[in-house]
Amino acid sequence: MKRRLLILLGVALALLAGADLLTALQPYDEVVDRGPASQARANPFLAAEHFLADIGRPVSHSEHLAELDQAPAKGHSLLLLGDRGQLTPRQTQRLLDWAARGGHLLFVAERLWNEADGKSGDLLADRLNLQQYTSENRDTANAQGESTSDEQQPQLTRLYLDNEASPAFLAFDTGFHLYDADKRAHAWANSAGATHMLQLRHGEGLVTALTDAWIWHNDRIGEYDHAWLLWYLTQDSQVTLVYRADHPGLPSLLLRHFPEMLTALVLLVLLSAWHFGQRHGPLRAPAGSARRRLQEHLLASAEFIQRHGGRAVLLQRLQQDILQRAGRRHAGFDQLPAAQQHELLGTLSGLPAGTIEQAMRPAADASAIDFTRQVADLQALRNAL
Structure with missing residues (x-):
């Protein structure tokens, strides 16, 4: 008798808890912005x-x-x-x-x-x-x-x-x-x-x-x-x-007018690669284990670039790329004084004058943080052009 009473009480409590839970739960709509479609x-x-x-x-x-x-x-x-x-x-x-x-x-x-x-x-x-x-x-x-x-x-x-x-x-x-x-x-x-x-x-x-x-x-x-x-x-x-507004190049014209010929050419290249890729002659002996690891190669390459003015070369290449892009957008840009070039770069890119001056200053023996900041400014300026 007591066991049955306990079961009934448990069922009653479960029903009461479920009723409270249902009243607490409220349906709602949520809009998830996934950004623009691929089109x-x-x-x-x-x-x-x-x-x-x-x-x-x-x-x-x-x-x-x-x-x-x-x-x-x-x-x-x-x-x-x-x-x-x-x-x-x-x-x-x-x-x-x-x-x-x-x-x-x-x-x-x-x-x-x-x-x-x-x-x-x-x-x-x-x-x-x-x-x-x-x-x-x-x-x-x-x-x-x-x-x-x-x-x-x-x-x-x-x-x-x-x-x-x-x-x-x-x-x-x-x-x-x-x-x-x-x-x-x-x-x-x-x-x-x-x-x-x-x-x-x-x-x-x-x-x-x-x-x-x-x-x-x-x-x-x-x-x-x-x-x-x-x-x-x-x-x-x-x-x-x-x-x-450019005219189609040769690859586009070939693809448009000669698709079958291009398909046959691709198959011929694949077949030739498979044929000449077959092994001829004895197997080469495996390389010894004394080779340098990839990490050691990367470290040696980085030290070589650092010793031979790698920072200055990187900055000069980025700055030359920016000047060439600006020259394509503004005729006679390369003939302007540096101050006017910096002013026009700010107009063309919409970036602040401080960012332009920071990015286009000559390479110097700066800290790693200053070097990283200047590279980031140059990349931002190049992307804005």
Whole structure:
């Protein structure tokens, strides 16, 4: 009897504890941010493509410019948003001819204007006589419809339209300024310190030049009026976005037109490697155990580099790589004094002046901590370029 009573009491206590536990447990939703999908990481303008498709624009993207100038020009917008460093003069002229037939060509100015050379090296901008300066040097050119002010400039760019009471607000990089040397532009967008968008008529079509296209990146298109500007510039047209404006290389062309031949060639190479990899002759005797271990080899290599100025050689190579990258982005960079080079490096990379000075100082007999810090600053500067 007592045993049965104890069992009943245990069951009752278990039921009470379960009821309390159920009342304490509350369901909830948790959102786990796993970062952008692989498609978004591979395509910085994926959100722009989806936006255009959602508003009914026929939209496509291309990795290069091959045959794009053969498409119908009227009712078509071609947005060159990638690097155009491999664009040839012939391709440049074909693109401008395409725009003159009624197309809308939009591109990002890539180089700064060089007064000594009378050009920037950006073939599209030079053909249209559009000059890009840093905002600090804009005293060499006047912005469209405004004057230079020494006061602190607001960060947002404003675009005014004739039929709109308020402007559109855009977050362009205010460190750069576009100047229309031939006064052909009929529309522009200005911040208080610079011009960031110019639009001009070219034959029967339009050409739009921007200082940057970061406003349409996946993480920024939803800010301010960035999406609206993309809608406004592509009205009533089919849209093609080009992320890398270079012509396809020989491997790409072979893979596209001769896949069977490449497959046969790979099989032949593998078969040849297998045939010539067969052993011929007697086995080689195993090496003796007196060899140095890998750790000893690494230690000896490190001591050799240290004795023969390894730190100085490493720093000089990193600094030369940075100067070469800056020279490709700014014509005549290597002819500037060191102080002006450091100032321009800060403008191009967006890094503080202290970091630039720390990274570009000459190699010296410094401690291991100072050496490590200088290498880290050089790598950060090189990655920013």
